[in-house]
Amino acid sequence: xxxxxxxxxxxxxxxxxxxxxxxxxxxxxxxxxxxxxxxxxxxxxxxxxxxxxxxxxxxxxxxxxxxxxxxxxxxxxxxxxxxxxxxxxxxxxxxxxxxxxxxxxxxxxxxxxxxxxxxxxxxxxxxxxxxxxxxxxxxxxxxxxxxxxxxxxxxxxxxxxxxxxxxxxxxxxxxxxxxxxxxxxxxxxxxxx
Amino acid sequence: xxxxxxxxxxxxxxxxxxxxxxxxxxxxxxxxxxxxxxxxxxxxxxxxxxxxxxxxxxxxxxxxxxxxxxxxxxxxxxxxxxxxxxxxxxxxxxxxxxxxxxxxxxxxxxxxxxxxxxxxxxxxxxxxxxxxxxxxxxxxxxxxxxxxxxxxxxxxxxxxxxxxxxxxxxxxxxxxxxxxx
Numbered sequence: 001x002x003x004x005x006x007x008x009x010x011x012x013x014x015x016x017x018x019x020x021x022x023x024x025x026x027x028x029x030x031x032x033x034x035x036x037x038x039x040x041x042x043x044x045x046x047x048x049x050x051x052x053x054x055x056x057x058x059x060x061x062x063x064x065x066x067x068x069x070x071x072x073x074x075x076x077x078x079x080x081x082x083x084x085x086x087x088x089x090x091x092x093x094x095x096x097x098x099x100x101x102x103x104x105x106x107x108x109x110x111x112x113x114x115x116x117x118x119x120x121x122x123x124x125x126x127x128x129x130x131x132x133x134x135x136x137x138x139x140x141x142x143x144x145x146x147x148x149x150x151x152x153x154x155x156x157x158x159x160x161x162x163x164x165x166x167x168x169x170x171x172x173x174x175x176x177x178x179x180x181x182x183x184x185x186x187x188x189x190x191x192x193x
Numbered sequence: 194x195x196x197x198x199x200x201x202x203x204x205x206x207x208x209x210x211x212x213x214x215x216x217x218x219x220x221x222x223x224x225x226x227x228x229x230x231x232x233x234x235x236x237x238x239x240x241x242x243x244x245x246x247x248x249x250x251x252x253x254x255x256x257x258x259x260x261x262x263x264x265x266x267x268x269x270x271x272x273x274x275x276x277x278x279x280x281x282x283x284x285x286x287x288x289x290x291x292x293x294x295x296x297x298x299x300x301x302x303x304x305x306x307x308x309x310x311x312x313x314x315x316x317x318x319x320x321x322x323x324x325x326x327x328x329x330x331x332x333x334x335x336x337x338x339x340x341x342x343x344x345x346x347x348x349x350x351x352x353x354x355x356x357x358x359x360x361x362x363x364x365x366x367x368x369x370x371x372x373x374x
Contacts, residue, residue: 059209063205064205067201067205068198069198069201069202069205072202072205072206075206076205076206076209079206079209079210079213080209080213082213083213083216083217086217087216087217087220090217090220090221090224091224094224097232097253098253098254
């Protein structure tokens with residue numbers, strides 16, 4: 001239990017996927033303009049990450065390893081992630097057409113969110129079991145969502161701030177992201193994996 | 194690597210792709226129709242001008258409001274009586290006259306920009322719900338007539354009043370002619 005808790009803490013805060021591993025930066029920059037869209041994106045990514053890490057573990061454990069096809073993992077995981085993302089899109093479109101419109105192209109782009117593939121590959125590399133994989137995926141998703149939502153609120157404030165001409169828009173957003181990453185480095189003192 | 198291993202690898206990847214494809218197809222067919230079919234069918238009857246005269250941000254939100262009972266069916270001036278009757282038939286309600294509080298029905302129209310007067314301020318671009326205005330800052334703007342729904346939303350932001358509405362010569366690709374159900 002403590003083991004799982006430490007794993008969750010490590011994946012969501014200490015080794016936050018966005019702010020210390022620099023994975024999944026495109027939605028981090030792309031969907032952080034409006035809070036509603038960011039919240040939807042955070043939930044969708046959390047959903048995809050959890051499902052995809054569970055399924056990719058199952059595929060690895062019961063298909064790829066027995067058949068000696070470990071070298072196929074990147075291809076197969078990408079295929080799997082694409083499928084899960086497509087399923088998520090169908091779900092979102094059916095349950096909330098407005099959110100579907102708000103997320104636009106960024107919803108299918110979860111497929112190319114490197115955090116999702118990163119979690120699937122890290123699960124395999126660290127030899128996580130099924131439960132560990134699910135916890136790792138969910139907490140990575142929660143960490144991604146946390147970073148995205150915090151960053152979005154900062155950016156909404158930046159919109160009204162008096163920023164020097166040369167730094168307006170993306171540059172000041174990137175500087176802010178860097179400062180946030182520095183702040184998150186503080187969690188390294190927690191000593192979790 | 195022996196040929197068998199390659200064969201198995203291809204087989205596994207293909208099997209996974211086919212499984213995912215079938216599962217997604219099933220999910221799409223299963224989930225889509227019942228969730229918001231009424232909203233979609235109401236939306237299909239609305240003229241898609243996205244003009245906001247019904248006090249909702251666009252046709253789809255208005256359709257959702259009708260479906261949930263939050264709004265009456267008499268709020269769509271661009272659709273006119275025809276649309277009200279079609280909606281009444283779809284929803285099995287009594288047709289009612291259009292509520293004049295939300296505007297009056299006009300013949301199909303498109304926006305036209307007087308390019309002599311346009312100063313290229315780009316303020317009409319974000320106002321357009323269907324992105325039918327082409328232009329950039331300090332460049333003259335123009336309207337793609339085939340995309341324009343004649344919603345009049347570009348008139349208020351224009352500082353020099355260079356936009357006017359003219360009778361539509363071509364039927365807009367976006368605008369759906371009011372039709373009976």
